Amino acid sequence: MGLFDLFKRQSELEQMYDYDLLESTSERIHMKRLAIQICVNLIARTISQSEFRVKNGKKFIKNELYYRLNVRPNKNQSASQFWQTVIYKLIHDNECLIIKSDSDDLLIADDFYRQEYGLVEDNFKSVTIKNYTYSRTFLMSDVIYLEYDNEDLSKLLNSLYEDYGELFGRLLEYQKYKNQIRSTVDTDDVQSKDPKKREKMQKFINDMYASIKSKAFAIVPQQKGFKYEEHSKPSGSGQTVDDINKITNGFLDQVAKAVGIPPALVHGEMADVEKHTRNFMTFCIDSLLKKIKDEFDGKFFSKQDYLNGNSMDIRRVTYRNMFDVATAVDKLRSSGVANGHELRDELGMEESDDPIHDKYVITKNYSETVEGAAEGGEKE
Incomplete structure (x- = not known):
C-alpha cells in the first residue's frame, strides 16, 4: 500500500503541472539599443541640417550636385532623411556606401561586399539597395565610401555591454523579486480528467491573475476545493530604481564618450550648455563633416579642378545666430x-x-x- 500511495502522489503531481499556475512577467530591456539610438540620432539630426555647397573659386554655384545633396538625393528620400540614414549607418555599421544610379540618383547601399587590394582600386560587389541587387561591380572611384573609425563601434559597445548588461540584469531581477506578488493556489481537483472541467478551472485561474495584475483592488471569490493565498513580504531596504537608472546612465555616458558627445548634452543638463555644445560641434560634428568633405572633394572634382579652387564647402548648423555675434x-x-x-x-x-x-x-x-x-x- 505504501508503494501504491507513492505512485498516486506522483500521478497527482503530473496532473498538477498541467495547470498554468506560474506566469512570467519579465520583459527584455534594450539598454544598449536605447543608448545607441540616443547618441547616433543626435549626431544624425545635427548633420542633416548642414548645407552642402559647391564652391567654384570664390563663388558658390547651384547646380545638379547642389540640388542632389540639399534637396532631393533620390526619388524616395528628402535630403534630411538621406543624411540621417547616411550618418546612422556610418556610425552604427562603421561604414556607408553611396552609389549613383543611371538616373543620377544618390542611393545608400543596404548591403555590399568590398574586395580590397593593395596597389589598385578596391571594388564593391553584390551591392543591394532594399530588394534590388546590382550584378555589376563598382570601383572605388565610382562610389562614395565613408568609414567611421578603424574599429567597428558595435564590437566595442558589445564588449562594454557585457559588464554593464550583467549588472543591469541583476539589479532589474532583484527589483522584480523584491516587489513580486507571490501566492499559492490549493485545489482538490488535481485528479480530474474531464477536459471541460480542467478548462473551466484554468480559465478561472487566468481571470484571477489578470484581475490581480490590472486592478488596485482585486477580490478573489473562494470556491469549494479552491484556496488562494498570498505570501508576499513587504519590501525592505536595498537597491532602488535609482540604482538601475545609474547603471543605465553610466552605460549611456560611455557610449556618448565613444562617439564624441559630451554626456551632459544627452542628459539635457543646462549648466555650461554653450561650452558642451561647442565641444560637441568641434570634436564630433566637424570631424565627421571633414570625412565627408574629403571624400566629396576626391570624387566630385579632379585634381586640377581642386587646385584651381573648386571644392565642396559644408556649412554646418550653428548654435548661434547673427544677432548673438x-x-x-x-x-x-x-x-x-x-x-x-x-x-x-x-x-x-x-x-x-x-x-x-x-x-x-x-x-x-x-x-x-x-x-x-x-x-x-x-x-x-
Whole structure:
C-alpha cells in the first residue's frame, strides 16, 4: 500500500503541472539599443541640417550636385532623411556606401561586399539597395565610401555591454523579486480528467491573475476545493530604481564618450550648455563633416579642378545666430581684421555684389594717432 500511495502522489503531481499556475512577467530591456539610438540620432539630426555647397573659386554655384545633396538625393528620400540614414549607418555599421544610379540618383547601399587590394582600386560587389541587387561591380572611384573609425563601434559597445548588461540584469531581477506578488493556489481537483472541467478551472485561474495584475483592488471569490493565498513580504531596504537608472546612465555616458558627445548634452543638463555644445560641434560634428568633405572633394572634382579652387564647402548648423555675434562682427569689421565678404562667409551668408564688402575699413577709434595731436584726437 505504501508503494501504491507513492505512485498516486506522483500521478497527482503530473496532473498538477498541467495547470498554468506560474506566469512570467519579465520583459527584455534594450539598454544598449536605447543608448545607441540616443547618441547616433543626435549626431544624425545635427548633420542633416548642414548645407552642402559647391564652391567654384570664390563663388558658390547651384547646380545638379547642389540640388542632389540639399534637396532631393533620390526619388524616395528628402535630403534630411538621406543624411540621417547616411550618418546612422556610418556610425552604427562603421561604414556607408553611396552609389549613383543611371538616373543620377544618390542611393545608400543596404548591403555590399568590398574586395580590397593593395596597389589598385578596391571594388564593391553584390551591392543591394532594399530588394534590388546590382550584378555589376563598382570601383572605388565610382562610389562614395565613408568609414567611421578603424574599429567597428558595435564590437566595442558589445564588449562594454557585457559588464554593464550583467549588472543591469541583476539589479532589474532583484527589483522584480523584491516587489513580486507571490501566492499559492490549493485545489482538490488535481485528479480530474474531464477536459471541460480542467478548462473551466484554468480559465478561472487566468481571470484571477489578470484581475490581480490590472486592478488596485482585486477580490478573489473562494470556491469549494479552491484556496488562494498570498505570501508576499513587504519590501525592505536595498537597491532602488535609482540604482538601475545609474547603471543605465553610466552605460549611456560611455557610449556618448565613444562617439564624441559630451554626456551632459544627452542628459539635457543646462549648466555650461554653450561650452558642451561647442565641444560637441568641434570634436564630433566637424570631424565627421571633414570625412565627408574629403571624400566629396576626391570624387566630385579632379585634381586640377581642386587646385584651381573648386571644392565642396559644408556649412554646418550653428548654435548661434547673427544677432548673438553682432558685437564681435562689428569689432572685426571696424578694426580692419576682416572685410565684409569674409564676415558674411563665416556667418554662412552668400557673397554680396556690393563692392563696399571688398574693402577693409578702420574706424577712427582704431586709426593711428596723428603726429602733434592728442591721443585719440582727430586730424584737422
